[in-house]
Amino acid sequence: MLNLIKTEWLKIKNYRAFWWVLGITALSYPGINYIFYNAYLDITKKKDSTGEIAKMLLGNPFEFPETFHTAGYFSSFFVFIPAIVVIMMITNEYTFKTHRQNIIDGWSRDQFLLSKFFDVLVTTILVTVIYFIVAVAIGFNSSKGEGKEIWSKSYYVGLFALQTFSQLSIAFLIGFLVRKAFIALGIFIFYFLIVENTAVNILKFKGSNLGYYFPLEVSDRLIPVPAFLGKFDEKNYKLSLEAVTPHIFYTLIFTAVIWGIVYYINKKRDL
Amino acid sequence: MEILALDSIAKSYGKIQALKQVSFAVPEGSVFGILGPNGSGKTTLLSIILDVLKADGGSYNWFGRGSSPEIRKDIGSLLETPNFYHYMSAVNNLKITHQISGRGDNAAIDKVLKQVNLFERRKSKFSTFSLGMKQRLAIAAALLGDPKVLVLDEPTNGLDPVGIAEIRQLIKILKDKGHTIIMASHLLDEVEKVCTHVAILNKGKLITNGMVEEVLTVEDLVELSASNLSQLESVLQNYPGVKHLKTEGSYVYAGFEKGISNLAEINNFCFSNGIVLHHLLLKRKKLEARFFELTSNANEQAN
Numbered sequence: 263m264l265n266l267i268k269t270e271w272l273k274i275k276n277y278r279a280f281w282w283v284l285g286i287t288a289l290s291y292p293g294i295n296y297i298f299y300n301a302y303l304d305i306t307k308k309k310d311s312t313g314e315i316a317k318m319l320l321g322n323p324f325e326f327p328e329t330f331h332t333a334g335y336f337s338s339f340f341v342f343i344p345a346i347v348v349i350m351m352i353t354n355e356y357t358f359k360t361h362r363q364n365i366i367d368g369w370s371r372d373q374f375l376l377s378k379f380f381d382v383l384v385t386t387i388l389v390t391v392i393y394f395i396v397a398v399a400i401g402f403n404s405s406k407g408e409g410k411e412i413w414s415k416s417y418y419v420g421l422f423a424l425q426t427f428s429q430l431s432i433a434f435l436i437g438f439l440v441r442k443a444f445i446a447l448g449i450f451i452f453y454f455l456i457v458e459n460t461a462v463n464i465l466k467f468k469g470s471n472l473g474y475y476f477p478l479e480v481s482d483r484l485i486p487v488p489a490f491l492g493k494f495d496e497k498n499y500k501l502s503l504e505a506v507t508p509h510i511f512y513t514l515i516f517t518a519v520i521w522g523i524v525y526y527i528n529k530k531r532d533l
Numbered sequence: 534m535e536i537l538a539l540d541s542i543a544k545s546y547g548k549i550q551a552l553k554q555v556s557f558a559v560p561e562g563s564v565f566g567i568l569g570p571n572g573s574g575k576t577t578l579l580s581i582i583l584d585v586l587k588a589d590g591g592s593y594n595w596f597g598r599g600s601s602p603e604i605r606k607d608i609g610s611l612l613e614t615p616n617f618y619h620y621m622s623a624v625n626n627l628k629i630t631h632q633i634s635g636r637g638d639n640a641a642i643d644k645v646l647k648q649v650n651l652f653e654r655r656k657s658k659f660s661t662f663s664l665g666m667k668q669r670l671a672i673a674a675a676l677l678g679d680p681k682v683l684v685l686d687e688p689t690n691g692l693d694p695v696g697i698a699e700i701r702q703l704i705k706i707l708k709d710k711g712h713t714i715i716m717a718s719h720l721l722d723e724v725e726k727v728c729t730h731v732a733i734l735n736k737g738k739l740i741t742n743g744m745v746e747e748v749l750t751v752e753d754l755v756e757l758s759a760s761n762l763s764q765l766e767s768v769l770q771n772y773p774g775v776k777h778l779k780t781e782g783s784y785v786y787a788g789f790e791k792g793i794s795n796l797a798e799i800n801n802f803c804f805s806n807g808i809v810l811h812h813l814l815l816k817r818k819k820l821e822a823r824f825f826e827l828t829s830n831a832n833e834q835a836n
Contacts, residue, residue: 269632276621354618363616366583367633367674368606533585 266369266377274351274381283347287389291337291396298336299324299400302490323490324404327415332488333397334422341426342454344389345433346447351381352434353443362533375528379521382434386427394419421484424510428481428517435520438527454478474505481513534561534597536682536713537582541591544577550737551577554591557732557742559715564708566724566745567717568824569734575717576613578734579686583610606634609680611688615671619660623651623670626659627677636678645673648703664691672700683707685716689723701727725820735828749823752776753794755787758812759803768806772799784812 274280302324323332355361355378364374397419401412433450440446462473473479483505486492492499537559544552552574559565569575580586582593584600595604617626627642637645646652649669654662662670668691675683688704689697704714704727718724724731725745732742741748759765766778766785776788787799796813803810 265632269629272625272629272632273618273621276618276625278620358618359614359616360618362585362612363630364633365585365602366605366610366612367630368602368635369633370602371584373602530587532580532587 263376266373267380270377270380270384274384277351277354279350280347283343284388284392287340287343288392290340290343291333291392292399294336294339295324295333295396295400298332299404321490322404323488324400326401326405326412328489329397329401329404330415330418331485332490333400334393334418334485335488337393337396338422338425338482338485341389341429342451344385344426345430345450345454348382348385348430348433349437349446349450350443352378352437353441353446356441357443365533371528371533372525375525378434378438382427382430386423386430389426390419390423393422418485421506421510424513425481425484428513428520429478431517431520432477435524438524474509475512477516480509480516483509484513535559535594536561536563536596537715538594538597539578539582539591540593542578542581542588542593543590544574544581544586544588544737552581552588552737555734555737555739556591557739559713560730561713562708562711563730564704564714564716564728566728566731567715567734568719568721568724568731569717570719570828572736573734574737575719575734576686577737579610579612579684579715579717583608583612583684585612606636607680608682608684609636609675609677610684611671611675612684612686615667617659617667617670617674620658622656622658623662623673624655626670627674630674630677634678636680641678645676648676649673665693665696668692669696672703681712683712683714683716685714687718687720688716689718689720697723721821721824731820733824733827735831738831740827740831745820746817749817749820750791751823752791753789754816755789755794755796755799756812756814756816757785757787757799757803757810758783759785759808759810761808765803765808765810768803768808771806772802786816 302322306322321328323329355364361374364377365371369377405412433446436450436453437443437446440449458476458478462476462479465471465473474483483502486499486502486506489499492502535558539558540556542552542555543550555574555578567575567578577586581588582595582600583605584602593600595608598604618629621629623646624642627637627645631637631642643652643655646655649672651666651669651673654666659667659670668688672685672688675685689700692700701723704716707714708727708729716724716728728745730743731745731748733740733748757765757769762780762783762785766780769775769778769785769787772787774789774793776790778788779786787794794815796815800810800813
């Protein structure tokens with residue numbers, strides 16, 4: 263096991279694109295949160311009554327403990343950035359034919375897959391750490407040290423990690439099946455930005471809940487819209503909060519199925 | 534002891550049968566050449582014994598212990614193309630080979646890089662290497678940790694004449710040290726010069742296999758010359774055991790059953806019939822000629 267991690271570390275350590283993407287992620291998470299944070303400040307700092315009303319209505323979504331929820335929601339928009347690196351790390355093996363060489367040199371097919379599973383896991387952990395730092399930094403910045411239960415919503419860290427892992431697993435599956443980096447990236451981004459959004463919204467419009475179980479939406483629902491946005495539709499917000507727990511199970515099942523498929527194909531197919 | 538035994542290996546790609554019930558055994562200490570034209574199934578065969586491809590039927594057995602990742606760790610292999618991480622240096626790529634196979638250490642990495650003349654470029658990225666350098670790095674990876682068994686698929690691909698000669702020399706040295714080398718090639722000259730055993734594949738079928746000497750000689754072909762060739766030919770017609778006779782250029786060729794020709798007796802027979810030979814030689818067929826003979830026979834049978 264340690265050997266697998268060490269080997270993957272050698273591959274990652276020297277892979278410059280990985281560090282670039284991680285750097286971009288490290289910039290985009292604080293970036294998007296900062297934009298919304300500023301927008302919030304803009305609205306609420308008005309001296310007239312609108313500012314006060316807004317403050318009352320919205321609360322401060324960037325204060326502890328709500329910051330974990332708000333930052334998680336905005337950060338998750340950018341899951342396609344680490345998805346790029348996940349796709350690259352698997353398709354590289356096919357491009358360089360090192361997926362064969364690793365086996366020839368003495369890994370079993372399961373070990374090869376496990377090493378790739380580590381890649382997805384490590385990316386998830388790193389991305390979650392970045393999100394965590396951003397959430398905490400914003401929290402400390404906007405809270406006035408009222409000694410609230412700062413960590414009471416830190417469970418969003420776990421939800422964020424699960425959501426990220428699940429969505430990166432989808433990216434991995436596409437890279438694993440397609441094998442060609444740019445085609446896989448194209449498919450993932452196209453699906454992520456257009457196909458699912460469109461499909462889910464059409465279904466919603468037609469009054470169907472089926473959209474909730476689409477590959478990305480199933481885990482998107484782990485982190486519902488932040489409380490201050492939820493205020494516009496209280497009833498729906500309450501429902502979406504209640505949906506979190508069942509969706510944890512759906513996501514776990516869905517992600518397990520993805521890895522099950524990958525495991526099965528990897529065992530059977532020619533390299 | 535047998536290093537590798539194949540039993541009825543079969544593999545199809547859709548309707549195309551890439552391997553048809555191939556069976557043979559590789560003895561310890563041999564340099565075993567797998568010969569065949571392009572598309573004959575050589576690489577498919579090597580891919581199967583390295584678990585990159587799954588056979589549709591049949592089985593293979595390494596060291597009498599079956600097949601497993603642990604067994605592969607002790608085999609230095611080069612399959613089809615040099616497969617390395619393009620963004621990593623030669624040294625780091627070999628570190629991955631070491632990490633996975635457990636063969637060698639840092640000193641051994643330096644040693645194999647020197648062996649293939651890449652030590653000076655050890656810190657250069659793989660993507661900056663020429664075709665020949667990539668191939669040499671792949672050979673270095675196979676040699677790492679001095680494995681007792683090597684599987685080399687077209688090892689001289691992309692190498693210049695000096696490189697080819699160096700690899701040939703290397704294979705001879707490894708053989709002398711008692712290593713077993715399984716080598717696929719379409720270069721007959723290469724196989725003839727270094728191999729002790731050979732298996733010939735054509736369109737996925739094993740045509741023949743055995744020691745190079747045995748495969749090459751189907752009959753004894755004796756080359757003779759004297760001042761009067763027609764007289765020589767007519768005298769030889771009375772020599773017992775001659776299967777066929779032919780005059781070509783300044784020589785007469787006499788064919789005998791494999792292993793029965795006796796040059797001293799032939800010389801004596803000619804002399805007692807008034808012919809003084811000034812050339813007498815038992816010819817070994819060139820692998821090239823034998824190869825074409827075998828593959829074209831197989832093709833005719835198939836048609």
